[in-house]
Amino acid sequence: MIRLLIVIISVYASLSGQAKYNHPELEWFTFETEHFNIHYHDGTERSAREAATVAETIFPKITQFYDFVPEDKTDIILKDADDYSNGAAYYYDNKIVIWATPLNFELRGSHRWLQNVITHEYAHIVSLQKSMKMGNRIPGAYIQYMGYEEEKRKDVLYGFPNSLVSYPIPGTVVPPWLAEGIAQYMYDNADWDHWDTHRDMILRDRAINDNLLSFNEMNTFGKKGIGNESTYNSGFALSRYIAYKYGSGIIKDLMVELSNPFQFSINDAFYNVIDIDGEQVYDEFITTLKLRYEKLTNPIDINHIKPNIIIDNGTTNMFPIWAPDSNVFAYLSNKNNDYFGQTDLYVYDLDSSFRKEGLRRRLFCANLASRW
Structure with a gap:
């Protein structure tokens, strides 16, 4: 006899996108502000003090923009022990990790590092916690169907398992382009990050060569070359377009819609918020983008000079x-x-x-x- 078992399993996971290196030689310190716990090791106190000031400065702007305040103080960890630079937001842990050394990235312009990265990562914390379906204690679940062979002996309680179907239920469904796009947008009139000439160059090149990422391609990383950066750029540009055309309040409304336990589609989320599905918003954005770059490049095309390319690999x-x-x-x-x-x-x-x-x-x- 086949027995069916349906199990809902809550999954508690600790995810890290960075390699972990142990530094037992470091001595760590902590101090608190009104809304943050600041952790730093010896040699980074100056950066930690500045980080605390930045965090408290942008706290009201981001929390008001999303109409959401994290349940507990957010931990900010300052590190400067490796030849590395980045920032990471662990929104289920309510934790931010910042490498104190500024990120010098060839595909982006110059920005004030701590102001930029802390605002960006805290925008992740607030926006993604706003979008959670089951709170930060249950990041997801599985509905599982299990089947068993008929028992061969009377002393066997269950037969050997012969089928397993597992259906995941994510606790957060914000697509990468939107998560990164609104984190770069930050909040209204924020100027720690902006649409610089480097970003515009990458998007312009894709637009005039009919090589823009599709709506589905914007939903993933794992690309080669400048593909991952293009997900950031396309998401930033589309988020700015949405904010300017439909009002920046739409960003918060999308997070609210995506927090609906039965909402798993960004297409449907757009439709429920602005009566236009996500694909149509994307198509209108692409049309606007191409028209803009066509006007900007017309004078160049009229006086086009073909360069002598000596290296193109x-x-x-x-x-x-x-x-x-x-x-x-x-x-x-x-x-x-x-x-x-x-x-x-x-x-x-x-x-x-x-x-x-x-x-x-x-x-x-x-x-x-x-x-x-």
Whole structure:
């Protein structure tokens, strides 16, 4: 006899996008502000004090923008023990990790680091907690169907399992483009992050070459080249478009709609908020984008001069340095690699069109994207 078992299992998970390195030599300290617990290690107190000031300054602006205040004080951890820079928001843990060294990223303009990253990550904390379906103690669940073979002996309680169907129920369903887009938007009139010329260059290049990410492609990371950055850019641009056309209050309304336990579609969420589904909003955004860039590039097209391209392999070709008294230059390129920052050193001779490749010896092959 087949027995059916339906089980709802709450899943408690601790997720980390960064590698964890233990530094037992560090001495850690903590102080509290009205809304935050600030944790820092020796050598980072100055950054921690500035971070506390920034966090309290932007707290009322973000919480008022989303009409939401986290249940407990948010922990902010300042780190500066590795040759690394980033920020991370663990919204189920109500925790932010900040690397004190500013992020110098070639695809974005210059911004004040702590003001930018703390506002960005706290916008994640507030917006994503606002969108939670089951609170921050239950990040998700599974409905499971289990079937068993008929018992062969009387002393066997259940037969051997022969079927299992597991259906996940996520506790948060905000797509990546929206999560990152509104975190870059921050709040009305925020100026710690802005639509700089680097971002515009990437989006403009995709628009005029009919290579924009589709609505579905914007929903995922894991891309090669500048694909992941394009998810950020496209999300930022679309979030700005939504705020300017429909009013910035729509952002909060979308988070409220996505917190509905039975809402799992960003398409339907848009329709329930503004009577237009997400695909139509995206199509209108793309039309507006292409018209704008067409007007901006018309003068260039009229006087178009075709350049002499000497190197076109790789997504990343940058930082050329000329050798003294010669037509030889060295540069960095990610040719034959998948990701933007995985570069090798190359030398090119203009006189002979000779390129000496791969001057940096590759020690391992961790620079290729997965093929599945």
